[in-house]
Amino acid sequence: MNKVLMLLFVAGLAIIPLVSGDFYINLATQILIAAVFALSLNLLVGYGGLTSLGHVAFLGLSAYICAWTSTKLGVAPLVAIGLSLVITTIMSALFGLIALRATGLGFLMITLAISQVLWGLAYRWASVTNGDNGISGLTRPSLFGLSLDSASSFYWLTLIISIFAFILMAAFAMSAFGSSLQGTRDQARRMRALGYNVWLIRWITFIYSGFWAAVAGLLYVYYNKYIHPSALSVTASAEALLAVIAGGAGTLGGPIVGAALLVFLKNYASSFVERWNMLLGFIFVLIVLLMPDGIVPGVQRLIRRMRGAQS
């Protein structure tokens, strides 16, 4: 039943380019990228109970490495992609060593600080990053001779990667390791007494989450063909965090719903409301007030209640 619904959903996503114009195709691409990123953040926030306010560090790092090595060093796309993923993953291992010295508010502050340092570097280290001008001129590679320049071809590629990302992150969350991770979130002390190395579990999760944020960063930079320091801003991290929490932290569907809502509101609202950020904030406050644990758990509960009322 659930699987059939999922397949229908994916099929629906796959035919979007056949039934709509470039504007909606691009909107859908942005939603997918935001969803991969939110899913990666959710591994930390939702399953690990580690609220990061600096997760864009990994998206930005990966995007910058790809743009810089491609445009300034002229390396082949595959090399640029490989370098982005490897270096970003290594950096997430290093940052994890620092950030996981704390949990809770301390963890939040350290992740924020790290991403702020990178944000500052992106502005200041102009010889590499072009500072406020950002790096432009990146071209999308072709895949097996197929050009990815059209909105629809890039969308389909993004969709395939997103599905892979979803499956691998869902498997991680539902694995024995994922159960251990959730145990460290709910009762770290008992987990230690039961023989779990809580720190190592968190560190592995931090790295895995960083890797998928790097994947999102690659999609992001190839989609935009451009990267600017604002991709590393606190606002960007906070928006992703809001998407995860509003959609439902610690659920598989939540970050996707949250990301869709975020991208949709940003694109839609910004075209007719000047202070769209306020509108965004207002809507998210409303969601959190009405459904404190997020849209997905909230809706599930509503459905259960309606079913209960029927019988």
Next chain:
Amino acid sequence: MSHATPALEIVGLNKVFGGLRATQDVNLHIVQGDRRLLIGPNGAGKTTLFNQITGDIIPTSGQIKLFGQDVSKLRPDQRAHLGLSRTYQIITLFPKNTILHNVALGLLGLSNERWNLFRPMARASHLHDEAQTILESVGLGAMSNKLVSQIAYGEKRRLEIALALAQKPKVLLLDEPLAGLSTQERLTVKNLIANIPKETTVVLIEHDMDTALDLAESVTLLHYGKVIVDGTREDVISDPRTREVYLGH
């Protein structure tokens, strides 16, 4: 390993919290298979002693040995892998999960499967089967699919013990397992403890003198962080210092 090696040995242990000396030069020698009752009034430092044995808190000075091995520098999870397990005075379970999943987590902790990043937990049927067996042995078999948040306090107390027993510990520390239970429930849990296999060394905390006396073979009386009396059950009961601590003020 000879039988002469104590299961648990504590040498010159001290713990200072600010100005408070919660553990004062404690020496303990607990032989394999012993049933040791640790008694003492509120605030005597019983739980603090457990926390140091498990590695939850680091002693100010002193040594802790498990089967002759100095574990003072090991993390709590490493000590668990050496056969140490405990329950908590304040119930420390996974409230969002089912009872079965709680015990499965206890089993998973000592299995290398816990590092499997992609195999679904739901398909680890051997863990769940074993967890079910353990739950049946503590009389919770019929409710294994209930959430912890849905069960009664007395049942949570038993689950605490089941979680520790799932690890087949060599040394089991029980922190007030009878606290807050009705007379009926007390009997059930006492039976449970009495039936723990003799290979397991059990250290049991109680703050009442009489509650768990019949479970004990040896008794240690702790007061203001110090060992006051230490010996066989009969010795400790008849010692005048025991009466003093319990009736003196």
